[in-house]
Amino acid sequence: MSSRTSQDSPPTPVRAAQIVREYGPFAGAGQIHGITHDGQRVWAATGDRLVAFDPASGEPTRTLDLACDAGTAFDGRYLYQIAEERIDKIDPASGRVLASIPTPGHGHDSGLAWAEGSLWVGQYRDRKIHQIDPETGAIRRTIESNRFVTGVTWVDGELWHGTWEGDESELRRIHPDSGAVLERLEMPPGVGVSGLESDGADLFYCGGGASGKVRAVRRPARSTP
Numbered sequence: 001m002s003s004r005t006s007q008d009s010p011p012t013p014v015r016a017a018q019i020v021r022e023y024g025p026f027a028g029a030g031q032i033h034g035i036t037h038d039g040q041r042v043w044a045a046t047g048d049r050l051v052a053f054d055p056a057s058g059e060p061t062r063t064l065d066l067a068c069d070a071g072t073a074f075d076g077r078y079l080y081q082i083a084e085e086r087i088d089k090i091d092p093a094s095g096r097v098l099a100s101i102p103t104p105g106h107g108h109d110s111g112l113a114w115a116e117g118s119l120w121v122g123q124y125r126d127r128k129i130h131q132i133d134p135e136t137g138a139i140r141r142t143i144e145s146n147r148f149v150t151g152v153t154w155v156d157g158e159l160w161h162g163t164w165e166g167d168e169s170e171l172r173r174i175h176p177d178s179g180a181v182l183e184r185l186e187m188p189p190g191v192g193v194s195g196l197e198s199d200g201a202d203l204f205y206c207g208g209g210a211s212g213k214v215r216a217v218r219r220p221a222r223s224t225p
Contacts, residue, residue: 017185018218023058025212026051032207032214034072034112035195042205044214045072064095071112080119082109101137104130111152111196122149143179151196162193169193
């Protein structure tokens with residue numbers, strides 16, 4: 001396992017996040033934790049149930065009654081959900097938990113993403129992102145950040161994570177090897193980012209914590225580090 005440190009080295013492009021749509025709050029859901037996208041629907045972890053909604057209409061399409069207090073991911077077939085000190089592998093058709101592995105942060109975990117055959121787990125106050133084995137939970141690699149880490153997502157080879165400290169929140173693109181900050185999208189004051197997921201194209205879906213909302217943010221045109 002290797003560990004790399006993230007440092008802001010100017011100039012890091014900074015721009016205002018472009019929020020293009022808001023969803024929710026959803027009935028009975030006071031918090032938004034993890035977010036993922038299964039190619040058609042957005043899934044939001046609300047604490048005691050996963051809510052799937054249609055991003056075109058904003059209407060919920062189904063729910064799964066499962067513990068879900070942090071990050072959510074989708075590997076193309078299964079959902080993965082952080083619940084306290086474990087990550088559950090879930091069949092989205094039935095809602096059945098098929099397997100569980102321990103979280104690297106032992107309950108202090110935040111975001112979750114799937115990429116390159118691995119799960120990527122954010123560690124909020126530890127300011128880290130771990131790449132872990134989805135079968136065992138073993139840590140394969142660690143990237144360090146200089147800000148609290150909330151949601152995590154990969155898109156087109158780019159690694160992005162959310163930050164949320166006080167009233168300030170951002171989406172950050174970081175170098176997947178060095179952890180250097182390459183790009184920053186600043187959310188409006190008081191608007192936080194909990195979960196984070198890309199739709200695989202030009203949008204990010206951002207959980208809004210206690211607001212109960214999910215926000216769609218425009219992804220910047222791809223740039224070269």
